[in-house]
Amino acid sequence: MGTMELFSPIAIAVLGSCVLFLFSRLKNLLGPPCIQGWIPWIGSGLEFGKAPLEFIEKARIKYGPVFTIFAMGNRMTFVTEEEGINVLLKSEHVDFESAVQSPVYHTAWIPKNVFSALHERLYALMKGKMGTFNTHHFTGPLTEELHDQLEGLGTHGTMDLTDFVRYLLYPATLSTLFKKGLFLTDKRTIKEFYQHFKTYDEGFEYGSQLPEWLLRNWSKSKRWLLALFEKNIGNIKAHRSAGHSGTLLQAILEVVETETLQYSPNYGLVLLWAALANAPPIAFWTLGYILSHPDIHRTILESISSVFGTAGKDKIKVSEDDLKKLLIIKWCILESIRLRAPGVITRKVVKPVKILNHTVPSGDLLMLSPFWLHRNPKYFPEPESFKPERWKEANLDKYIFLDYFMAFGGGKFQCPGRWFALLEVQLCIILVLYKYECSLLDPLPKQSSRHLVGVPQPAGKCWIEYKERA
Numbered sequence: 001m002g003t004m005e006l007f008s009p010i011a012i013a014v015l016g017s018c019v020l021f022l023f024s025r026l027k028n029l030l031g032p033p034c035i036q037g038w039i040p041w042i043g044s045g046l047e048f049g050k051a052p053l054e055f056i057e058k059a060r061i062k063y064g065p066v067f068t069i070f071a072m073g074n075r076m077t078f079v080t081e082e083e084g085i086n087v088l089l090k091s092e093h094v095d096f097e098s099a100v101q102s103p104v105y106h107t108a109w110i111p112k113n114v115f116s117a118l119h120e121r122l123y124a125l126m127k128g129k130m131g132t133f134n135t136h137h138f139t140g141p142l143t144e145e146l147h148d149q150l151e152g153l154g155t156h157g158t159m160d161l162t163d164f165v166r167y168l169l170y171p172a173t174l175s176t177l178f179k180k181g182l183f184l185t186d187k188r189t190i191k192e193f194y195q196h197f198k199t200y201d202e203g204f205e206y207g208s209q210l211p212e213w214l215l216r217n218w219s220k221s222k223r224w225l226l227a228l229f230e231k232n233i234g235n236i237k238a239h240r241s242a243g244h245s246g247t248l249l250q251a252i253l254e255v256v257e258t259e260t261l262q263y264s265p266n267y268g269l270v271l272l273w274a275a276l277a278n279a280p281p282i283a284f285w286t287l288g289y290i291l292s293h294p295d296i297h298r299t300i301l302e303s304i305s306s307v308f309g310t311a312g313k314d315k316i317k318v319s320e321d322d323l324k325k326l327l328i329i330k331w332c333i334l335e336s337i338r339l340r341a342p343g344v345i346t347r348k349v350v351k352p353v354k355i356l357n358h359t360v361p362s363g364d365l366l367m368l369s370p371f372w373l374h375r376n377p378k379y380f381p382e383p384e385s386f387k388p389e390r391w392k393e394a395n396l397d398k399y400i401f402l403d404y405f406m407a408f409g410g411g412k413f414q415c416p417g418r419w420f421a422l423l424e425v426q427l428c429i430i431l432v433l434y435k436y437e438c439s440l441l442d443p444l445p446k447q448s449s450r451h452l453v454g455v456p457q458p459a460g461k462c463w464i465e466y467k468e469r470a
């Protein structure tokens with residue numbers, strides 16, 4: 001073969017792809033162990049998709065503290081211990097925005113350029129408005145809204161606990177963060193709203209990855225919710241109660257509209273999901289855990305009586321001081337969040353990073369599972385037990401959680417709604433247990449392991465019986 005032939009375009013292309021192939025194998029060799037299945041692109045997606053939470057824990061046991069799962073064209077590298085967690089939370093070479101841009105586009109049609117242009121400003125705004133200096137502004141309005149809802153429950157009844165907490169928290173959250181009385185006005189809209197939000201929330205994870213034509217019902221509900229915001233956006237912007245600086249959504253829309261007039265309903269939808277997807281299931285789990293631990297239930301009732309007296313009929317006001325005296329309830333909420341933490345948080349690797357003796361290549365999604373991290377006995381002794389008293393060790397006065405508690409994520413973009421979420425669940429539990437004698441009619445269900453995004457939902461129904469205190 002002559003030199004000219006050796007350098008023909010075909011030979012160069014073949015040689016080039018061999019080098020690329022070898023290079024990618026080498027990258028894989030240096031990278032963490034990879035579970036890649038045998039079907040191109042889908043990889044281990046089929047098995048992973050069936051029960052993702054269990055799949056990642058089995059992978060950790062088999063492959064060690066850092067491993068990669070290849071599924072649906074994505075490389076997801078999981079970190080489970082200090083070294084990897086530090087990289088995920090602190091390295092300059094991993095990025096939050098690049099990791100969530102695509103899911104945000106799929107779930108709310110916000111284009112990547114708009115999202116990047118606005119994200120830092122909106123995050124700073126939410127962190128301020130719902131931060132520790134400001135949460136006390138929400139205590140009064142949330143309490144009032146919850147009282148109104150409790151009145152609708154009557155003197156006694158039975159209800160599915162999931163519906164019970166939604167019925168209390170959806171209107172209270174929307175009125176406080178969006179606009180008083182938003183959406184939930186007449187019976188028909190309430191029913192439709194609940195149905196569409198449920199479908200949207202349940203399909204959120206698939207919707208964030210798969211093409212929309214595969215998910216017709218989900219897509220219909222997403223469009224319905226977007227149309228609802230479109231119809232109401234003028235009204236939301238116009239409505240200001242006297243002497244108030246406006247709601248969180250109003251402030252967000254002001255910032256969005258400095259950049260574009262087109263995507264206000266889309267931002268409404270993102271905030272709707274963030275505000276309603278996690279806190280109500282946490283209220284479910286907390287009430288569920290309290291009511292299925294008689295000693296803890298009794299201690300809580302005693303502390304509520306010592307602060308507000310025993311009669312359950314008054315529309316009590318709750319002060320910051322009262323909340324401090326009811327620390328046991330906050331511990332129960334945090335312990336429930338520990339045990340029912342989101343399946344994953346994620347960042348994108350933008351420059352290769354070294355974790356233990358592996359190099360994780362750029363383009364990988366770096367993933368951490370708060371749910372499993374909270375079950376590591378190295379970080380939380382007796383991890384499966386519901387032990388509110390472990391929160392004694394946390395410096396909650398200084399707003400510091402326990403080490404390795406990662407349910408709200410961490411680093412620069414930790415959940416900006418965490419203090420608001422804790423407050424609303426606290427108020428909900430106080431007011432329910434003050435007004436009603438409650439008991440569960442079913443054993444507390446297990447968590448569903450179908451989803452990785454957000455707080456796990458219960459796998460089955462659980463009914464609550466409530467009766468006004470004499």
Ligand code: HEM
Nearest residue numbers: 274275278279282345407408409410413414415416417421
């Ligand atoms: C117990 C309830 C909640 C849990 C467990 C939770 C958890 C989380 C987690 C894990 C993240 C990702 C953080 C990261 O990747 O480091 C997040 C982000 C976020 N959360 Fe929450 N959250 C809760 C309630 C709320 C509430 C009530 C709001 C109210 C609006 C909210 C608003 C947000 C927003 C807007 C983001 C995205 C922040 C960004 O774009 O940078 N969350 N949350």
